[in-house]
Amino acid sequence: MKSMMMGMISVVIGAGMVFAGDPNKVVVDGSTTVGPIAKAFAEYAMQKNPVMNITVSESGSGNGAKSLLNNACDVATMSRPMKNSEKKAAQEAGILAFETVVAMDGLAMIVHESNPVQGLTLEQIRAIYSGQIVNWKELGGPDQPIVLISRDTNSGTYESFETLVMKGAKIGSKAEYVGSNGAIRQRVVSTPAAIGYVGLAFCEGVKVLAVNQVTPSAETVVNKSYPISRPLFMYTNGRPKAGTAKGDFVLLGNTPEGRKIIEDVGYIPVQ
Amino acid sequence: MIKGDTWLTPTLARRGLLLTPAARRRQWLVRHVGQGSLLLVTSLSTLAVLFIFYFIIRDAWPFVQLRGIREFFTSTHWYPSAAGAEFGAASILFGSAVVTFGAILVAVPLGVAAAVCLSDVLPFSLRQGVKPVIEILAAIPSVAYGFFALVVFAPLLQEKGGQLLAVASWLIGAPVLALAIIVLSDLATTRMTDARRRAGRWGLAMGLAVPALYGLWALSRGLDGLQINSGTNALNVAIILGIMALPTVVSVSEDALQAVGRELREGSYALGATRAETLVKIVIPAARSGITAAIILGVMRALGETMVVWMASGNAAQIPTPWFNVLEPVRTLTATIAGDMGEADQVTGSARYHVLFFMALCLLVFSFLCNGISQRFIRKAKRISES
Numbered sequence: 001m002k003s004m005m006m007g008m009i010s011v012v013i014g015a016g017m018v019f020a021g022d023p024n025k026v027v028v029d030g031s032t033t034v035g036p037i038a039k040a041f042a043e044y045a046m047q048k049n050p051v052m053n054i055t056v057s058e059s060g061s062g063n064g065a066k067s068l069l070n071n072a073c074d075v076a077t078m079s080r081p082m083k084n085s086e087k088k089a090a091q092e093a094g095i096l097a098f099e100t101v102v103a104m105d106g107l108a109m110i111v112h113e114s115n116p117v118q119g120l121t122l123e124q125i126r127a128i129y130s131g132q133i134v135n136w137k138e139l140g141g142p143d144q145p146i147v148l149i150s151r152d153t154n155s156g157t158y159e160s161f162e163t164l165v166m167k168g169a170k171i172g173s174k175a176e177y178v179g180s181n182g183a184i185r186q187r188v189v190s191t192p193a194a195i196g197y198v199g200l201a202f203c204e205g206v207k208v209l210a211v212n213q214v215t216p217s218a219e220t221v222v223n224k225s226y227p228i229s230r231p232l233f234m235y236t237n238g239r240p241k242a243g244t245a246k247g248d249f250v251l252l253g254n255t256p257e258g259r260k261i262i263e264d265v266g267y268i269p270v271q
Numbered sequence: 272m273i274k275g276d277t278w279l280t281p282t283l284a285r286r287g288l289l290l291t292p293a294a295r296r297r298q299w300l301v302r303h304v305g306q307g308s309l310l311l312v313t314s315l316s317t318l319a320v321l322f323i324f325y326f327i328i329r330d331a332w333p334f335v336q337l338r339g340i341r342e343f344f345t346s347t348h349w350y351p352s353a354a355g356a357e358f359g360a361a362s363i364l365f366g367s368a369v370v371t372f373g374a375i376l377v378a379v380p381l382g383v384a385a386a387v388c389l390s391d392v393l394p395f396s397l398r399q400g401v402k403p404v405i406e407i408l409a410a411i412p413s414v415a416y417g418f419f420a421l422v423v424f425a426p427l428l429q430e431k432g433g434q435l436l437a438v439a440s441w442l443i444g445a446p447v448l449a450l451a452i453i454v455l456s457d458l459a460t461t462r463m464t465d466a467r468r469r470a471g472r473w474g475l476a477m478g479l480a481v482p483a484l485y486g487l488w489a490l491s492r493g494l495d496g497l498q499i500n501s502g503t504n505a506l507n508v509a510i511i512l513g514i515m516a517l518p519t520v521v522s523v524s525e526d527a528l529q530a531v532g533r534e535l536r537e538g539s540y541a542l543g544a545t546r547a548e549t550l551v552k553i554v555i556p557a558a559r560s561g562i563t564a565a566i567i568l569g570v571m572r573a574l575g576e577t578m579v580v581w582m583a584s585g586n587a588a589q590i591p592t593p594w595f596n597v598l599e600p601v602r603t604l605t606a607t608i609a610g611d612m613g614e615a616d617q618v619t620g621s622a623r624y625h626v627l628f629f630m631a632l633c634l635l636v637f638s639f640l641c642n643g644i645s646q647r648f649i650r651k652a653k654r655i656s657e658s
Contacts, residue, residue, distance in 0.1 A: 147501045152586070152610045153352040162352075170350055173362065173589035176503060176600045177610065179581070190426040193500050 024049075024245050028056040030064020030077035033157070034232045036265045037103055038077050041252050044261060045245075052245055068235055069093050074246045076235040079105070079160065095237045102253040103267040105199065106221040106229040107161060110185065110206040112192045117141045119210030122227055125165055128195060131172025136193065148175040149187050149196035157181065161197055164228050197228075201266030218268045232267065324635065331632040334358075334625035343629065349588035349602070351611060351623045358626045362590045364633070366601035370508050370580060373597060374573035377513025379566055382520030383555075386565075389521070390528040391536075391550055402525070409518035417582035420511045425502030425583060432499035432598075437491040444490070448483045452476050497598075503585040505597040511579055516569035523568055527561020527652050528554060560652035567645040571638050577605040586610065604630045 028038045035058040042054035059067075064076035065086045070093075082090075082097055090097045109125060111117060117139050120128075127133045128146055137143045150171060151158040162171075178184055184196040189205050200216060208216060212227050220226040240247035252258035259269035283289035290298065334343075338358055346359025385405065389398050428435065456475040460468050531554050539549040555562070585600020588607075608627045 144498075145500050158352075173347065173349075174587050174600075176501065177586035177602075179610065186422070187503070190422075191429060191501060 022053070024051045024053055026052070026054045026075060026246050026249050027073045028054065028075045028077060028249075029059055029067040029073040030075075030235075031061040031079040031232070032058045033079040033105065033160075034077035034102070034234070037232065037253075037262055037267060038075075038234075040261045040265050041249060041258065044257065045249055045252065054245075054249065065097075065235070068097065068237065069095060071095075074236065075250060077102075078233045078235060079230065080163070081231075081233060082235060097235050097237070098239050100234045100236065100240065100250050100253075101231040101270050102234050102250070103232045103262045103269055104218075104221045104229060105160075105232055105267050106216045106226055107157065107164070107197045108200055108203050108216045109195065109197055109209040109211055109228070110188050110203060111195050111209060112188060113205070113207050114192055115141055115207060117209065119213055119215075121212050122165060125211065126167065126169055129166060129171050129175065130169045131174060134174075144193040147191055147194040148172065149184050149191075149194050150175045150177050151181070151184065151197075152177045152179055157197070157199065160230055161228075164230065165197075199266055200268070221268050222271050231270075327628055327631050327635060330625055330628035332625075334622055334629040337622045337625065340629075343626070347588070347590055349607075351626065356623060358622060360604075360607075360626075360630065362588045363602050363604055363607055363630070365590050365594075366505070366584070366588075367574060367603040367605070369505050369597065369601060370512060370584065370603055371570055371573045373505060373509025374512035374516055375566065375570055377510055378516040378520050378569050378573070381513070382517050382565070382569065383524050383562060385517070385521045386524035386528055386562075387550060387555070389525050391546070391554065402522075405521050406518050408514065413515065413576060413578040414582075416511050416515055417579040420507055420579055420583035421503065424507055424511065428499050428502035428504075428507055432502070433495045433497040436494040436497060440491045440494055441487065444487045448487065452479045452483060455479065499598050501585060501598075501600055503583050504599055505584065505591075505601045508580050508584040508601075509597065511583065512573040512576055515576060515579070516572040519572050520565045520569040523565035524558065524562045527558040527565065530561065530652065531557045558652065560648040564645040564648040564652065567641050567648070571641050571645075574641075575605065575634065575638065577609050581606040581609050604634055 026042075028042065030038075035056065038056045042056050046052045046054055061078040061080055064073070064078050065082055067073040068076035069086070069090050076097075082099070087097055109120065115136070117136065120139065124133065124139065128139075129148060129150070133139065133146070135143065135145055148171075151161070176187070178187060181198045181202045184198050185202045185204070185206060188194045188196045200218075200221070214220050214226045216226045216229070221229040234250050236246060236250055240250040242248060242251055253262060253269065262269040280289060343358055343360050344364070345361055346357065347362040348357040348359040349363060350357045389402060393401065453476065456472050456479065459475055460471040463471050535553055535557060536549055539553045540546075544552070580603045584603060584606060586602045586606055587600040588602045589599070591597075591599035591601065608630055611623070611627055
């Protein structure tokens with residue numbers, strides 16, 4: 001807690017100090033989804049080399065991009081690619097936003113183990129969540145109304161789902177909202193008629209559906225055949241150079257230790 | 272108290288019986304500083320209430336300016352995060368109302384019955400043991416109730432919901448109907464002569480019992496066949512909130528029943544009334560104000576609860592069809608505030624942020640009204656018990 005507070009404070013102060021010249025200081029800001037990776041990287045790097053001073057704060061992807069443009073951070077973590085407008089603003093500010101993919105993330109559609117449905121198409125999932133398909137029998141399952149489980153609107157997982165699956169359609173009013181990936185899994189485990197979406201690390205005890213006939217796995221997420229997957233990014237000003245504190249931090253994902261950290265946090269390392 | 276200087280003053284002062292002017296000034300100062308600081312400490316809590324009102328209104332007002340209040344109270348479209356955000360909270364207000372009303376249906380009959388039992392039926396020694404146990408209910412953290420509702424009660428409703436409801440309909444329906452039949456047949460035969468009364472009463476009771484039993488059987492058959500899809504629904508939360516409101520209802524109404532006093536009870540017994548008659552016709556009516564206050568406090572407990580509803584109500588922003596279908600998930604004001612606060616950024620001052628304060632303001636105003644009303648009833652109850 002204390003270190004987090006210190007992190008927040010040092011981000012604020014860091015805005016003026018980052019480029020004051022301390023080569024061992026790295027300020028990271030941005031996505032709450034990538035946050036766990038950034039924090040684990042920071043912990044690892046600082047343990048390995050105690051002179052390093054890395055602060056991580058999570059204010060959302062959009063804010064991460066803003067910070068990078070304003071020179072308020074060295075590394076912007078983002079769970080979506082930079083928009084054209086943001087890239088343009090960066091050019092005008094004299095910053096070359098360089099994109100590094102640190103990990104991959106997939107959203108698994110999960111149902112109760114007793115559910116006979118094997119797979120759905122993206123269109124079917126959208127129809128289910130927007131309230132057009134309301135009964136499992138329309139999908140070849142038992143005659144039971146579908147119980148929709150969604151993450152609360154706070155979460156990055158919800159936003160990914162909204163952009164990757166719903167594509168502008170609104171989630172129907174019957175959807176139940178819960179506070180975490182674990183809570184979705186728990187509800188699906190105990191509710192035969194439920195459907196939910198979770199990160200790949202939360203698929204124990206439930207049945208994972210194929211989407212467009214592709215089952216989510218480390219492999220299908222990396223080769224992009226699984227449709228509900230997304231890369232997680234770190235953006236820096238210019239190409240990160242190995243040997244500098246910033247460069248080593250961003251490129252940690254390419255090392256075996258970095259891959260292990262990413263796997264431990266629950267994401268998929270880039271091949 | 273000697274005011275001003277008299278011929279006695281020097282003597283009294285010399286003997287230490289009168290304060291010197293300096294000591295008197297010191298005492299005046301100490302007294303006023305003491306009173307002042309006590310007043311400050313006491314007014315802190317009042318100030319806190321005022322500040323809460325001030326800050327909530329300050330952050331709720333921009334919502335009214337940005338979106339107006341019509342959409343909030345009339346629309347059921349709650350999409351705070353979408354590109355074209357919609358802030359229709361009618362379904363959320365409905366959810367809060369239905370859950371609170373359900374909790375009151377559970378807590379009031381049980382709570383008042385328990386209070387009557389504690390104050391007039393149970394022997395003193397047993398009461399000493401039972402009351403603390405009921406009060407322990409209030410000490411259990413709400414997250415524990417929520418966990419129970421989510422992990423135990425919700426799956427139970429899904430698997431055995433129909434049977435549970437059928438059993439509950441018998442447990443509740445049988446005694447209520449029996450009581451109603453006895454009272455009805457009694458009332459209907461009051462004008463008969465003594466000789467025919469007994470037979471008439473029995474005959475009528477039997478005649479009423481047959482359709483009542485059939486109705487109950489049919490009801491339980493219907494409920495038995497019911498399949499509950501989602502265990503996190505309004506019924507689940509209403510029952511759990513009812514249990515959480517129980518200790519408040521029990522202890523406030525028991526105090527009210529106790530305050531009725533021995534004289535009334537003894538007077539009633541002296542006129543030949545039975546214990547049941549005394550309770551129903553004398554004690555409970557006399558404690559009516561206090562019991563009303565207990566009910567209102569129970570309402571506030573249920574309305575303000577957040578953790579349980581966030582975990583176990585399903586949080587679906589909808590008015591179920593039909594509207595009284597309590598087996599559908601609902602969303603409440605408190606759960607919405609808790610759930611949406613994280614993403615609603617206060618920096619940009621978006622409507623999404625301020626709408627949550629507007630919800631808080633709705634809750635606050637309602638609690639304030641409830642509190643005011645219950646205070647009135649409590650005062651009235653005190654006046655009755657004193658006179």
